Amino acid sequence: MAKPRTKDCPIVGFLEVFGDYWTWLIIREAFYGTTRFGDFQRNTGIAKNLLADRLDRLVDREILEKRDVGRLGTRFAYHLTPSGEALQTTLLAMYQWSNEHFYGADKAPVEMRELSSGKPLAHLAVRDAEGRPLTRRDLI
Amino acid sequence: MAKPRTKDCPIVGFLEVFGDYWTWLIIREAFYGTTRFGDFQRNTGIAKNLLADRLDRLVDREILEKRDVGRLGTRFAYHLTPSGEALQTTLLAMYQWSNEHFYGADKAPVEMRELSSGKPLAHLAVRDAEGRPLTRRDLI
DNA sequence: CATTTTGGTTTTGATTTACAACCAAATTAG
DNA sequence: CTAATTTGGTTGTAAATCAAAACCAAAATG
Numbered sequence: 001m002a003k004p005r006t007k008d009c010p011i012v013g014f015l016e017v018f019g020d021y022w023t024w025l026i027i028r029e030a031f032y033g034t035t036r037f038g039d040f041q042r043n044t045g046i047a048k049n050l051l052a053d054r055l056d057r058l059v060d061r062e063i064l065e066k067r068d069v070g071r072l073g074t075r076f077a078y079h080l081t082p083s084g085e086a087l088q089t090t091l092l093a094m095y096q097w098s099n100e101h102f103y104g105a106d107k108a109p110v111e112m113r114e115l116s117s118g119k120p121l122a123h124l125a126v127r128d129a130e131g132r133p134l135t136r137r138d139l140i
Numbered sequence: 141m142a143k144p145r146t147k148d149c150p151i152v153g154f155l156e157v158f159g160d161y162w163t164w165l166i167i168r169e170a171f172y173g174t175t176r177f178g179d180f181q182r183n184t185g186i187a188k189n190l191l192a193d194r195l196d197r198l199v200d201r202e203i204l205e206k207r208d209v210g211r212l213g214t215r216f217a218y219h220l221t222p223s224g225e226a227l228q229t230t231l232l233a234m235y236q237w238s239n240e241h242f243y244g245a246d247k248a249p250v251e252m253r254e255l256s257s258g259k260p261l262a263h264l265a266v267r268d269a270e271g272r273p274l275t276r277r278d279l280i
Numbered sequence: 281c282a283t284t285t286t287g288g289t290t291t292t293g294a295t296t297t298a299c300a301a302c303c304a305a306a307t308t309a310g
Numbered sequence: 311c312t313a314a315t316t317t318g319g320t321t322g323t324a325a326a327t328c329a330a331a332a333c334c335a336a337a338a339t340g
Contacts, residue, residue, distance in 0.1 A: 008250060009168075010235050010238035010239050010242065011165070011168045011231070011234055011238065014234045014237065014238040015165065019159075019160060019162075020159060021155045021159030022159075024159060025152070025155065038287075041287095046329095047329050047330065047331090048287080049289075049330095050327095050329080052287080052288060052289080070337075071337080072337095074286075074335095075286065075287075075337080075338090076286095076287075087237060089236070089264045089266055090230065090233035091151070092233075093229045093230040093232075094151055094154045094158075094230055095151065097226055097227060098151065099150050102150065102153045102154065110148060110150055113279065114268050114278055116278065117268075118280070120269060121266060121269065121274070121279075122267040122269055122271060124229045124264055124266075125229060126228055126232050126261060127261065128259065129259050129260060134254065135225075136220070136228055137255070138254055138256065139171075139253065139261075140252065140254070176318090177318050178316075178317060178318075181318095187298055187299065187300095188319065188320085189320075190296095190297070192319060192320080210317095212305090214306060214317075214318075215307090215317065
């Protein structure tokens with residue numbers, strides 16, 4: 001590694017963990033409440049060897065926590081850590097982008113919604129410290 | 141494809157384009173203002189064959205627009221489309237997560253900032269329609 | 281006590297990546 | 311004007327990764 005503009009960029013570090021299809025599908029599942037190996041496998045369709053690899057990496061990076069359930073290190077549950085839960089913002093940004101720019105035409109949007117009221121969420125937007133919306137040209 | 145919980149999920153559609161390391165590095169570069177093939181290649185370190193492939197895909201998906209510059213289809217510039225620019229929110233979410241959960245300890249955060257004032261941006265957060273912050277358990 | 285489930289590991293072949301070599305047209309340098 | 315360099319790729323090729331299936335031991339279930 002060690003590429004040109006690659007050093008000290010938060011995006012590069014991020015992508016070394018999250019620049020992968022299955023990793024995000026696993027994280028999506030974790031937000032849906034999935035915790036067990038078999039459920040991750042069935043719900044995403046990932047191959048078992050890849051799932052084992054991705055879960056290990058996410059546990060190493062402390063995005064997921066591997067908990068013993070049942071007796072003696074044979075059954076496990078994978079839970080989001082606080083760091084993992086903080087990915088919710090990124091996941092929502094993906095949801096919202098996809099609903100607007102992908103699903104826009106034909107399909108009905110599948111949104112995250114508020115659990116109690118069922119109402120939609122506020123739209124994420126880039127804003128300055130005073131809350132004013134910013135465009136791409138306003139950034140450095 | 142066509143996996144279990146895979147149909148009609150905005151995240152799956154999103155990941156089929158964006159579930160890739162180099163694709164995001166290219167998008168980051170585009171936000172930094174890079175438009176030319178050679179600059180993308182030098183600034184990210186990606187191999188030329190992969191860069192050509194990724195740029196084609198992003199142009200197909202209308203994330204980037206390929207414009208003729210110079211004469212007769214020999215020199216091009218790749219610009220973000222409105223859809224591409226809308227990825228800014230997702231990119232910022234990645235930046236902010238990475239600064240907080242990755243760079244937190246040792247390194248100084250590398251943030252996007254407001255161009256005119258140099259001030260930091262507001263932190264993205266998941267909120268309900270009235271602007272109240274929500275936790276993971278509040279969602280469906 | 282027999283069957284099924286769980287959480288993997290280990291093959292194997294197919295696909296993708298990374299790296300280097302090559303190229304023609306266009307631009308720049310002298 | 312000519313030579314050297316830049317641009318924007320394409321084409322190999324070896325190495326790494328992925329996908330699918332087979333296999334397995336321990337535990338839970340019937």
